Amino acid sequence: MKIGIIGGGQLGRMLALAGTPLGQQFAFLDPAADACAAALGDHLCAEYDDREQLRRLAESADVVTFEFESVPAETVAFLAQYVPVYPDAESLRIARDRWFEKSMFRDLGIPTPEFANVLSQQDLDEAVRQIGLPAVMKTRTLGYDGKGQKVLRKPQDVVGAFAELGSVPCILEGFVPFTGEVSLIAVRSRTGDTRFYPLVHNTHEDGILRLSVASSDHPLQTQAENYAERVLDKLDYVGVLAFEFFEVDSGLKANEIAPRVHNSGHWTIEGAGCSQFENHLRAITGLPLGATGKIGESAMVNFIGEVPAMARLTAIADCHPHHYGKAFKPGRKVGHATLRSADPARLRAGIAAVQALID
Amino acid sequence: MKIGIIGGGQLGRMLALAGTPLGQQFAFLDPAADACAAALGDHLCAEYDDREQLRRLAESADVVTFEFESVPAETVAFLAQYVPVYPDAESLRIARDRWFEKSMFRDLGIPTPEFANVLSQQDLDEAVRQIGLPAVMKTRTLGYDGKGQKVLRKPQDVVGAFAELGSVPCILEGFVPFTGEVSLIAVRSRTGDTRFYPLVHNTHEDGILRLSVASSDHPLQTQAENYAERVLDKLDYVGVLAFEFFEVDSGLKANEIAPRVHNSGHWTIEGAGCSQFENHLRAITGLPLGATGKIGESAMVNFIGEVPAMARLTAIADCHPHHYGKAFKPGRKVGHATLRSADPARLRAGIAAVQALID
Numbered sequence: 001m002k003i004g005i006i007g008g009g010q011l012g013r014m015l016a017l018a019g020t021p022l023g024q025q026f027a028f029l030d031p032a033a034d035a036c037a038a039a040l041g042d043h044l045c046a047e048y049d050d051r052e053q054l055r056r057l058a059e060s061a062d063v064v065t066f067e068f069e070s071v072p073a074e075t076v077a078f079l080a081q082y083v084p085v086y087p088d089a090e091s092l093r094i095a096r097d098r099w100f101e102k103s104m105f106r107d108l109g110i111p112t113p114e115f116a117n118v119l120s121q122q123d124l125d126e127a128v129r130q131i132g133l134p135a136v137m138k139t140r141t142l143g144y145d146g147k148g149q150k151v152l153r154k155p156q157d158v159v160g161a162f163a164e165l166g167s168v169p170c171i172l173e174g175f176v177p178f179t180g181e182v183s184l185i186a187v188r189s190r191t192g193d194t195r196f197y198p199l200v201h202n203t204h205e206d207g208i209l210r211l212s213v214a215s216s217d218h219p220l221q222t223q224a225e226n227y228a229e230r231v232l233d234k235l236d237y238v239g240v241l242a243f244e245f246f247e248v249d250s251g252l253k254a255n256e257i258a259p260r261v262h263n264s265g266h267w268t269i270e271g272a273g274c275s276q277f278e279n280h281l282r283a284i285t286g287l288p289l290g291a292t293g294k295i296g297e298s299a300m301v302n303f304i305g306e307v308p309a310m311a312r313l314t315a316i317a318d319c320h321p322h323h324y325g326k327a328f329k330p331g332r333k334v335g336h337a338t339l340r341s342a343d344p345a346r347l348r349a350g351i352a353a354v355q356a357l358i359d
Numbered sequence: 360m361k362i363g364i365i366g367g368g369q370l371g372r373m374l375a376l377a378g379t380p381l382g383q384q385f386a387f388l389d390p391a392a393d394a395c396a397a398a399l400g401d402h403l404c405a406e407y408d409d410r411e412q413l414r415r416l417a418e419s420a421d422v423v424t425f426e427f428e429s430v431p432a433e434t435v436a437f438l439a440q441y442v443p444v445y446p447d448a449e450s451l452r453i454a455r456d457r458w459f460e461k462s463m464f465r466d467l468g469i470p471t472p473e474f475a476n477v478l479s480q481q482d483l484d485e486a487v488r489q490i491g492l493p494a495v496m497k498t499r500t501l502g503y504d505g506k507g508q509k510v511l512r513k514p515q516d517v518v519g520a521f522a523e524l525g526s527v528p529c530i531l532e533g534f535v536p537f538t539g540e541v542s543l544i545a546v547r548s549r550t551g552d553t554r555f556y557p558l559v560h561n562t563h564e565d566g567i568l569r570l571s572v573a574s575s576d577h578p579l580q581t582q583a584e585n586y587a588e589r590v591l592d593k594l595d596y597v598g599v600l601a602f603e604f605f606e607v608d609s610g611l612k613a614n615e616i617a618p619r620v621h622n623s624g625h626w627t628i629e630g631a632g633c634s635q636f637e638n639h640l641r642a643i644t645g646l647p648l649g650a651t652g653k654i655g656e657s658a659m660v661n662f663i664g665e666v667p668a669m670a671r672l673t674a675i676a677d678c679h680p681h682h683y684g685k686a687f688k689p690g691r692k693v694g695h696a697t698l699r700s701a702d703p704a705r706l707r708a709g710i711a712a713v714q715a716l717i718d
Binding site: 001013017020021022023025039040041273282286287288290291295296307310311314315317318320321322323324325335 | 360372376379380381382384398399400632641645646647649650654655666669670673674676677679680681682683684694
C-alpha cells in the first residue's frame with residue numbers, strides 16, 4: 001500500500017513514521033528540495049500545480065492525502081481523476097476558506113464568533129458597523145500561525161485595512177472574550193465510524209502554538225464531540241479533522257477546522273492508544289480505527305526556531321523528543337517534545353523542565 | 360548525527376524508526392538489494408567485507424553499530440580505524456562465538472549448562488562421555504533461530520555428527536531440563552550507566568521465537584540483572600545487550616547473549632517508557648538512557664512467513680502491527696504485533712486474537 005502525500009514537512013514525516021510499521025510506503029510531493037519527510041519515502045520535488053508530477057504521484061499511490069489545507073482546488077480535482085483522495089475536494093474547499101467554514105458552522109447550528117464576508121473596504125466598514133470593535137480581520141484563505149490577520153481595536157485601525165491585508169477576500173470576526181482555547185482531534189473512517197481524542201488545552205504565543213495539554217474528563221468534551229460530529233457527517237469526511245474552539249462562559253464557540261493531522265494532536269504519538277497519524281492513515285486506507293484514549297497524562301511543547309540540545313531533552317524523565325530534521329530558522333516549527341507521565345504533578349514538572357530549555 | 364548500521368533488515372529498520380525523531384539519520388550496509396531498512400535511510404548495497412563501501416559508511420557516519428553479531432572481525436577492526444564502533448570488537452568477538460561466550464559466563468561465575476569445545480569428531484566423542492546424553496551440539500558461530508544445531512539423544516546420533524554440522528568448530532552443551540525461557544534486555548551507556556527492562560517469558564517453536572510476554576515483578580529479575588551486569592561491566596559494553604536464560608529449579612542458567620537489539624525486546628516499542636531501539640541509539644551516541652519500566656501489560660507475537668491481513672490485525676484492541684516490508688517466505692521473520700493492555704486478562708485476550716490469525 002503506497003500513500004501519496006501533498007506536502008513533505010513534519011506532518012508528512014510523522015505520517016510516514018506511523019505508517020511504515022503498517023507496511024505502508026510513502027511518496028511526497030513538495031517543491032522544497034530539503035523537505036524533511038523525504039528521508040522516509042520518495043520525494044517528487046515539484047510545485048503543487050505541476051500536473052506531470054501530480055499524475056506521477058497519483059499513478060504510484062493507492063490513495064492520496066494532504067499535509068496542509070491550502071492546496072489548490074485544481075490540484076485536488078486533478079488528482080481525484082486518478083486515485084482516491086481523502087479528505088475529499090469538498091472538505092478541502094470548505095476548510096481552506098474561513099467564509100465557507102464559518103458559514104457551515106452557522107448552517108449546522110454550531111456557535112461561532114459573529115462574522116461577515118469582506119470583499120472590499122466598503123464591506124469592511126459595513127461589517128465593523130454591524131459587529132463592532134474590537135474585531136479580527138483575517139484573509140479567507142492561506143492564513144496560518146497568526147499570519148494573514150489583523151486585530152482592529154480602534155476606528156483608525158479600520159482605515160485602509162483591506163488593502164493592508166492585500167486586498168484579498170477576508171472575513172471580519174467579532175472579538176470573543178475567551179477563557180481558553182481547546183481543540184478536538186476527531187477521526188472518521190471510510191465507513192463513517194467516528195472517534196475522538198480527549199480535548200486539548202492549547203496555549204499560543206504570537207499566534208503560534210506553544211503548549212498543548214490533553215485533558216481528563218473535560219466538562220465540554222461531549223459538546224465538542226457533538227459539534228465535530230455534525231461537521232464530519234455533513235462533509236462525509238474521511239481522515240483526521242482538528243476542530244479548534246474558544247472556551248467562553250456559555251460553552252464552546254467554533255474557531256476553525258483543519259482537515260488534517262494537527263499540531264495540537266502530536267501528543268497522541270506517545271500519549272494515546274493509537275496516534276492521530278496512524279488513525280489518519282487507517283481512515284484513508286479503509287482500516288478499522290484505533291483507540292483514542294489517553295495513556296497516562298500527556299502534553300506537547302513546541303520547539304520554535306530551534307530544538308534544544310538532545311542530551312538535555314533526553315535527560316528529562318518522560319520526555320520524548322521529536323526533531324523534524326529541518327533547518328533552524330526563527331519562527332519556524334522545527335520540533336516538539338511529548339511528555340507522557342503517570343500523574344499530573346509529574347507531567348507539570350516535565351513541562352516546566354522542557355520549557356526551561358527554551359527560554 | 361548520522362548512524363551507520365551494518366545490516367539493513369528489520370532491526371535496522373526499527374532502529375531508524377526510533378532514531379529519526381531524535382533527529383538522527385541512517386545509512387545501512389547490506390548486500391541485499393531489497394534490504395527492508397533502506398526505506399529509512401541510505402543503502403550501501405555491498406558485501407560485509409567490501410572495504411571501499413565500509414570506508415564510505417564509516418566516513419559518512421558519526422558512529423557505527425550492528426544489526427547482527429556474526430559480522431567478520433576484520434570488518435569491525437577496519438571500521439574502528441575511522442569511526443567509533445559500538446558494541447566494540449571485543450564484545451562482538453565474545454558474543455558471536457558460543458565457546459568464548461560460555462567460557463566468559465564460567466569465568467564470571469554465571470551458571471550455564473555444561474559445555475565443551477568440539478573441534479573434531481574425537482572431541483565430540485570425548486565431550487559426550489563427560490557431559491552425557493541428551494546434549495545439544497551447536498556450531499560456535501553463525502547459528503541463529505535454531506539453525507546450526509543438532510540434538511543428540513542416542514549414541515548413534517553422535518556418529519558422524521561433527522561432519523553433519525559442517526566440520527566447523529562447535530560446542531557440546533549438556534541438556535538443561537528447563538521450566539521456561541526468559542530474556543533480559545539490558546542497556547549500558549558510554550559512561551557505564553546501566554538499565555534493565557523487565558524479564559520476558561519467551562516461547563519458541565522449531566527454534567524460532569513465537570511469543571514474548573513481559574513479566575511483572577519476576578522473582579528472578581534481580582538475579583538476571585546481577586548476571587547481566589557482570590557481563591556488561593566485563594566487556595565495558597555500550598548499547599543494548601540481550602541475555603537469554605533457561606529457568607531451572609535452582610534459578611537461571613545462562614544460554615546466550617546477543618550484542619544488539621533483540622526480537623524478545625520488540626514489545627518495548629509500545630510497552631516501555633523508552634524502547635530498546637531508542638535506548639540502543641541513546642547509548643551509542645552518548646545520550647542519557649531512557650526509562651525501561653513497563654507501561655501496562657505487554658507482549659509480542661512474531662509473524663513467521665507472512666503477516667496477517669492488516670485489516671484484521673488493526674481490528675484487534677490493543678494490537679500494534681509491525682510489518683517489516685519484507686517479501687513473505689516460509690520460516691522468515693516478516694513482522695510482529697505488540698500488544699499493550701491495561702491488565703493481564705485483556706492482554707491474554709489480545710494475544711489469543713492475534714494468534715488466531717496465524718494458524
